[in-house]
Structures are given as structure tokens and as C-alpha cells.
Amino acid sequence: MGMPRPRVRTAYRVAGLYALSFVIVSLLVGGATWGFASHTLRRSLDQRLVNELTTLVRATAKEGQAGLIGDIVARDSVPGDGGYLLADAGGRRIAGRVGVPTPRPGLSDVMMRSHHGGVEAARAAAVILPGGETLAVVDEADTLDHLEHTLLVIATAGFALVVATGVLGGFFVGRSIHRRVQALDLAARAIIDGDLARRMPRSARDDEFDQLSDTLNRMLDHIGRLMDSLRHVSTDIAHDLRTPLARLRATVETAREAPAAEQRERLDDSLAGIDQVMDLFTTILRISEVERHTVREQFREVSLDAVVRDMAEAYGPAVEDSDRVLLVDAVDGTVLRGDEALIIQALSNLIENAIKHTPPCTRIRVTARRDAGRAVLIVADDGPGIPVHQRAAMLRRFGRGETSRSTPGHGLGLTLAAVVAEVHGAELILGDAAPGLSATIRFPAGPTTGV
Amino acid sequence: MRILLVEDDPVLGPQVRDALDQAGHAVTLIDDGLAAGERAVQGDFDIVILDRMLPGQDGVEALRDMRRSGVGAPVLMLTARGAVEDRVEGLEAGADDYLVKPFAIVELLARIAALGRRARSPDHDGILVAGNIRLDRTERVVTRSGRAITLHPREFQLLETLMRHCGHVVTRAMLLKAIWRYDFDPQTKIVESHMSRLRAKLDAGFAVVAIETVRGEGYRIRGDA
Numbered sequence: 001m002g003m004p005r006p007r008v009r010t011a012y013r014v015a016g017l018y019a020l021s022f023v024i025v026s027l028l029v030g031g032a033t034w035g036f037a038s039h040t041l042r043r044s045l046d047q048r049l050v051n052e053l054t055t056l057v058r059a060t061a062k063e064g065q066a067g068l069i070g071d072i073v074a075r076d077s078v079p080g081d082g083g084y085l086l087a088d089a090g091g092r093r094i095a096g097r098v099g100v101p102t103p104r105p106g107l108s109d110v111m112m113r114s115h116h117g118g119v120e121a122a123r124a125a126a127v128i129l130p131g132g133e134t135l136a137v138v139d140e141a142d143t144l145d146h147l148e149h150t151l152l153v154i155a156t157a158g159f160a161l162v163v164a165t166g167v168l169g170g171f172f173v174g175r176s177i178h179r180r181v182q183a184l185d186l187a188a189r190a191i192i193d194g195d196l197a198r199r200m201p202r203s204a205r206d207d208e209f210d211q212l213s214d215t216l217n218r219m220l221d222h223i224g225r226l227m228d229s230l231r232h233v234s235t236d237i238a239h240d241l242r243t244p245l246a247r248l249r250a251t252v253e254t255a256r257e258a259p260a261a262e263q264r265e266r267l268d269d270s271l272a273g274i275d276q277v278m279d280l281f282t283t284i285l286r287i288s289e290v291e292r293h294t295v296r297e298q299f300r301e302v303s304l305d306a307v308v309r310d311m312a313e314a315y316g317p318a319v320e321d322s323d324r325v326l327l328v329d330a331v332d333g334t335v336l337r338g339d340e341a342l343i344i345q346a347l348s349n350l351i352e353n354a355i356k357h358t359p360p361c362t363r364i365r366v367t368a369r370r371d372a373g374r375a376v377l378i379v380a381d382d383g384p385g386i387p388v389h390q391r392a393a394m395l396r397r398f399g400r401g402e403t404s405r406s407t408p409g410h411g412l413g414l415t416l417a418a419v420v421a422e423v424h425g426a427e428l429i430l431g432d433a434a435p436g437l438s439a440t441i442r443f444p445a446g447p448t449t450g451v
Numbered sequence: 452m453r454i455l456l457v458e459d460d461p462v463l464g465p466q467v468r469d470a471l472d473q474a475g476h477a478v479t480l481i482d483d484g485l486a487a488g489e490r491a492v493q494g495d496f497d498i499v500i501l502d503r504m505l506p507g508q509d510g511v512e513a514l515r516d517m518r519r520s521g522v523g524a525p526v527l528m529l530t531a532r533g534a535v536e537d538r539v540e541g542l543e544a545g546a547d548d549y550l551v552k553p554f555a556i557v558e559l560l561a562r563i564a565a566l567g568r569r570a571r572s573p574d575h576d577g578i579l580v581a582g583n584i585r586l587d588r589t590e591r592v593v594t595r596s597g598r599a600i601t602l603h604p605r606e607f608q609l610l611e612t613l614m615r616h617c618g619h620v621v622t623r624a625m626l627l628k629a630i631w632r633y634d635f636d637p638q639t640k641i642v643e644s645h646m647s648r649l650r651a652k653l654d655a656g657f658a659v660v661a662i663e664t665v666r667g668e669g670y671r672i673r674g675d676a
Contacts, residue, residue: 268667271555278553279636286635313605314631317644345635352638413638 011178015170022166023159030155038148045144046107049125052137056084057127065131069095081114082122082139089132098138100124105134112138121145180209184216196224237284241277248273283412286345290419295339302340304375304443305330308368311347319351323360326351329367336375336443338424343377346420346428349413350379350439358383362436373445380438391430414439452497452567456480457487457513458529459505467500470556476563484508488516496524498566500559503530503541511544518545525566529554538634557668561622568616579614582675584653584661586614595653595661605630606649613662613672622669646670 060068072084072095083098091102099113103124112122126136183201190198199220200213248270255266289295312328319326347366354364358381367378386394395418417439418428425444430437454471458464459482468480481490484505491499499517503510514526528541528549541549547569548562577588583596586607593600593610602610608630613621623642627633631641646662653661663671 274553282551310631314633314641314645315639317648318639318641321640321644321647341634344633348633348635348637348639355639 011174011181012171013174014177015174016167019163019166019170023163026159026162030159034148034151034155037151038144041144041147045123045139045141046125049107049123049137049139053125053127053135056135056137057129060129060135065094065133068135072096081112081120081142082137085134085136085138087134087136089134091134094133096136098136100136100138102126102134103136103138109141110138112140114140184209184213191220196227237280240280244273244277248277280412283416287412287416287419290342290416290423293423295342295423299337299339302336302338302343304334304336304343304368304377305332307340307343307347308366308377311344311351312366315348315351319355319364322355324355324358325361325363327363327365329365329369331369334368334370334375336424338443339420342420342423346417346441347377347379349417353413353417353439354379354381354383354437358436371442375443377441377443378438380433380436382433382436385432385435385437386430388432394430395428417441452563453477453495454479454563455487455491455494455496455499455524457484457500457505457510458482458502460502467556467559470560471563474560482506484510484513487513488520488522491517491522491524492520498563499524499526500563501526501528501546503528511540514541514544514546525569527559527562527566555667557620558622558624561620561625561669564619565616565621565625568619579611579617581614581617581672582661584610584614584672586611595657598656600652602649602652605645606652609645609649610653610672613670617672618674620665620669620671625669 056068056071059071063070068086072086076083076097083096085096085098085100085102086094087102088094100110100122103110103126105126105128107123107125110122110124111119114120121141122138123141124136124138126134129135180201187198187200200216202210202213202217251266251270251273255263255270258266308328308330312326312330316326351364351366354362358364362381362383364379364381367376367380369376394414414428414430421428421441424441426441429440429442431440432438454476456464456468456471456478458467458480461482464480464482468478471478479490479494479496481487482505485507487499487501487505487508499522501510501514505513508516510528514528517526525547526545528546529552530538530541530549531552538549547566550559550562579586579588585594587593588611591607593602593607609626612626612629624636626642627636650660650662659673661672663673665671
């Protein structure tokens with residue numbers, strides 16, 4: 001399918017950027033460490049040279065040139081790489097063994113003949129004495145260079161390691177992410193291509209990707225159910241419309257040929273048939289209207305016990321006339337947030353359902369009470385009930401127990417009640433009232449009494 | 452009554468007009484929302500029937516225009532949709548009643564008649580009389596030929612509603628809305644059951660039936676009961 005794939009894959013790009021920033025940061029940190037170490041070492045060498053020179057100059061001031069020469073000789077006898085130099089104004093050596101040309105005053109880098117014959121880098125501190133002679137203290141800087149070199153090697157090796165880790169790590173992380181995203185992508189493409197049963201892959205790790213897969217799978221299940229119900233609705237609407245429309249057509253057709261006296265009766269029948277079809281449509285529209293959930297904006301406090309009492313009062317005589325008994329059990333202060341008109345509609349459907357699908361002498365009990373802070377509405381009868389395996393189908397659009405297909409009504413009453421429950425964040429649960437059917441709506445915890 | 456009918460459906464509009472004509476009303480039919488406000492101001496109508504969905508201008512907008520221009524006639528809104536929001540919107544814009552399409556012509560006639568009576572007759576002093584039946588709203592007492600009849604509150608409301616429209620048909624839908632505030636049509640015979648109890652109490656010991664059933668339409672209390 002022709003969706004363009006990005007040229008630079010995000011996972012690799014992110015990993016690459018991370019590796020690059022690793023490199024830059026370790027370069028900065030390594031460079032700073034190396035620079036600081038080298039600077040500190042050089043400063044301490046210079047400090048030592050200057051201190052020694054100062055000591056010698058002070059001694060000269062006290063003991064004269066002879067004393068200085070004595071000092072130099074004594075110090076030069078201590079083994080080591082460095083040494084001393086006392087040269088006259090013309091540059092001729094007066095004392096000291098160290099093999100360097102006369103350095104200029106102050107601190108300077110010089111080349112020194114080492115005692116084993118070679119030439120090595122050295123550092124010198126020199127001063128011009130009052131008599132014009134130059135006094136210099138010299139020490140080798142080779143150890144320092146060596147140290148600096150070692151530091152550089154370590155830093156470079158560390159740096160290389162960091163870069164390698166960053167790049168490799170980035171690559172593997174990138175590849176892993178890329179593969180998992182690709183797996184999701186593959187599954188999604190398969191679903192687009194019509195494999196509706198396909199689900200997002202899941203690993204045993206239960207990480208973010210698996211959670212994402214779970215969420216997507218739940219969404220897919222939900223969409224699947226919606227599509228299922230859509231398919232059912234289309235067939236069921238077609239089926240439920242064909243019967244009354246066929247009857248209607250026959251009625252109208254015969255009315256044309258019927259004697260004038262009968263025509264009016266046939267026309268009345270036709271009107272009733274049309275009303276039945278219209279009623280079906282009104283309910284379908286009502287269901288989709290409630291399903292849009294915009295009613296939630298108009299939710300206010302509803303007194304469920306008052307609603308139940310009013311309904312019982314309205315339905316009482318009709319239930320009595322149908323030779324059934326309506327019992328009410330409404331606990332004061334059963335309040336919830338919702339849409340009163342919708343709850344009345346749902347309750348009316350539940351009561352009518354109980355009247356329609358039970359034999360005479362059935363007792364229908366309507367209950368409104370609070371249970372653990374939640375308002376609960378129950379309509380239960382002691383009729384024949386519904387077999388467990390048929391209950392889910394009852395809540396589906398047009399889902400009617402096969403045995404009751406012939407009775408009047410469009411079979412959407414329970415569906416509408418279920419949709420009303422759902423818009424209130426509740427669920428319509430069909431259960432066993434032992435004997436009989438119970439329909440329960442347990443509303444979410446709402447305002448407390450008296451709010 | 453003089454009726455302004457604003458309906459754009461080319462079949463339904465003329466049909467409703469003819470039905471209202473036959474019922475003895477003088478009907479002006481227009482099919483444009485923009486023209487509706489103007490006509491309502493110019494003509495002196497007793498009732499305006501206004502479709503919710505109109506070309507030119509929405510029915511609710513047209514209604515707001517009318518009310519702004521000082522049209523005081525009762526307005527009956529016709530809505531194709533059953534949406535609660537639409538009804539609320541219509542009533543807030545100044546409609547006096549609404550009817551959801553599709554409707555029965557008899558229902559429309561009954562609503563028009565009720566609106567017309569409401570517009571003409573101000574509230575009584577709390578006493579309603581129909582033949583030998585007398586209903587005192589403040590004392591909540593009903594008598595027939597001087598004999599007191601004890602009614603359940605809902606039966607009292609039923610009787611009161613019928614007596615307000617004495618001699619005219621009141622439909623089931625009107626009763627459901629007036630007494631129980633139900634906007635839907637229950638599958639169960641709620642109205643019929645309450646009505647049969649009211650009748651039993653009202654007619655006990657009398658030869659003449661007080662409340663008539665008008666088949667396919669509704670109920671009517673006889674002015675000469």
C-alpha cells in the first residue's frame with residue numbers, strides 16, 4: 001500500500017543524535033580534565049624551580065659568591081636529572097654541572113644534555129645576580145610530558161570506548177524500537193487490508209510497547225463490536241421493516257378494491273402500520289442521539305427515588321389492568337447526576353419490558369436505593385426470566401428472545417435502556433431474580449445526600 | 452382562526468393547509484424562513500405554525516425575529532428531529548408548543564385549538580365548570596350535580612386538563628406531556644388506565660357519560676354532561 005516511508009528512520013536518527021551528543025560531551029569533559037591536569041603539573045614544577053632559585057639568591061646575599069658556589073656543588077652532588085648553573089656575564093660557566101646553554105632570566109623551556117648522553121626537554125628558572133652573573137635552576141620536563149602523554153592516551157581510549165558504546169547502543173536501541181514499531185505498522189496495515197481479526201503483537205516484557213499494543217487491541221475489539229452491531233442493525237432493520245411494510249402494502253392494495261364501507265377501516269390499519277414503522281425510526285434516532293453523549297453537558301442532580309415513585313404512580317393502574325402487580329421500594333435520598341428525562345425513558349422501557357414478557361399475576365418490583373455510595377436502580381420480575389446465553393443478545397439492537405418475536409414492540413427498549421445507562425457511566429446488567437429476570441443499573445458514585 | 456403556516460415541504464405544506472382549511476381555519480402558507488418574520492408582522496394571525504428546518508432562515512431564527520418585532524401570537528414549532536436540544540432551543544426562542552414530525556393531523560388540530568383557547572381565555576378564578584361537573588382548583592374539590600367526588604391527584608389533573616379544553620379533543624400525547632411531562636409515547640396504556648379510573652368515579656350513579664373517547668384522536672369532556 002502506497003504510504004511513503006520516511007527516508008531517515010526516526011529510531012535510528014534518535015539513536016544517532018544520542019551517540020553524537022555522547023561524543024561531544026565526553027570530548028568536552030576529557031579535554032577539560034586533560035587541560036586542567038597538565039596546567040596544574042606545570043605550575044607546580046615552575047613553583048618548585050622558583051622557590052629553589054629564591055633560596056639560593058638569599059643565601060648568596062648572606063654568604064657571597066663563594067658560599068653560592070659551595071651550595072651549588074653540594075646540591076649537584078645529589079643524584080637526579082636536574083641541576084644548577086652559575087655563569088658570568090659573558091656566558092662562561094662558573095659552577096654547576098647541568099648541560100644547558102645559559103637560559104634567559106625568568107621561566108623558560110630549554111633543551112638539556114642528559115647524563116646518559118641524549119638531549120631532553122627541561123624547564124629552567126633563571127635570575128641575573130647583582131654582579132651580572134646568571135644563576136639558573138633546571139629540572140627535566142620529560143616526566144611531565146610523559147604524564148601528559150599517558151593522560152592523553154587514557155582519555156582517547158575512554159573517548160573511543162564511549163563513542164563505540166554510544167554508537168552501538170544507539171544502533172541496537174534504534175533497531176529494537178524500529179522493529180517493534182514496524183511490527184505494529186505491519187499489523188495495522190494488515191488490518192487496513194481487511195484482516196480484521198488481526199491484533200497488535202505483544203511480547204512477554206510488558207513494557208510501554210506492550211501497553212500500547214494492549215490499548216490498540218482494546219480499541220480494535222471495540223471497533224469490531226461496533227462493526228458487528230452495525231452489521232446486525234442493518235440486517236435487523238431490513239428484516240423488521242420488511243414485515244410491516246409488506247403488510248402495509250397488502251393492506252393499501254386491498255383497500256383500493258375494497259367496498260367503500262371497508263376502506264376507512266383498511267386506511268386506519270395502514271396508518272397504524274405506518275405509525276409502527278415511524279416509532280421504530282424514532283427509537284433508532286433516539287438511541288444514536290443518546291450515544292452522541294452530548295446530553296452529558298446537561299446533567300444535573302436527579303432524585304432516583306422520586307423518579308421511581310412517580311413512574312410507579314403513572315404505571316400502577318396500567319400494570320393493574322394487565323393483571324400484574326407493581327411493587328415499589330424507593331429509599332429516600334437516592335440521588336445521582338444525570339438526565340432525568342432519559343432515566344425516566346429507560347425505566348419506562350424496563351417496566352414495559354417486564355409487563356410484555358411475563359405472564360399475568362407476575363409481580364414486578366422497582367427498587368431505588370443507595371449501595372456503597374452509588375445509586376442503584378433495579379427492575380425485577382418473578383416471571384420466566386431469560387436464559388443466560390440469551391441475555392447479551394437481548395441488549396443488542398433488535399435482540400429479542402426468539403420466542404417473543406411475534407409480540408408487538410420493536411425490540412429496542414432494552415437497547416435504549418442500556419445506552420442510557422452507558423451515557424451515565426453505568427451498565428445495564430440482566431441477571432437472575434430467582435425466579436425471573438432482574439435488570440440492574442448501578443450508577444457511578446455521585447453526589448451525597450443533601451448536596 | 453387565521454393561521455400562518457411556514458413549511459417548505461412541497462407535499463406536506465399544501466396537505467396541512469388543506470386539512471386546516473377543512474377544519475375551518477384561514478391558512479396562509481409560505482415556504483421561506485426569511486419571509487416568515489415579515490408576513491407574521493404584516494398579517495394579524497391568531498397562530499403561527501413554524502417548521503424548524505427552513506430554507507433561507509432557520510425556524511428558530513425566524514421565531515426570534517418575530518418575537519423581536521413584537522409578534523405575540525402563539526407559535527407551534529414543527530421539528531423533524533426529536534432531539535431534546537432542539538425542543539429546548541425552540542421553547543427558549545419563544546415557541547409555545549412543539550410537535551415532532553411525523554404527526555397526525557388530528558394531533559395538530561388539537562394542539563392548534565388548545566393554543567387558540569389559551570391565547571384568548573385568561574385564567575379563571577380557579578373554578579372550572581363543564582355541565583354539571585364543577586372543579587375547584589384552589590380547594591382541590593370536584594363535584595358532580597353537587598355530589599363530592601374523591602379523586603386521586605393524577606385523576607384530578609386529568610379532569611382539570613380536559614375541563615380546560617371543555618368540548619374539545621385532548622390527545623393522549625397532550626395529556627402525557629401536561630400531566631406526566633413525558634415526551635415519549637409509552638407502549639403501555641398509561642393514559643387509558645388512569646382515564647378508566649377517573650371515569651368510573653365520575654360516572655358512578657349517573658346515566659350520562661362525562662368523558663367521551665374520540666376514536667383515533669383522544670378524549671373530550673362534554674359541555675353538557
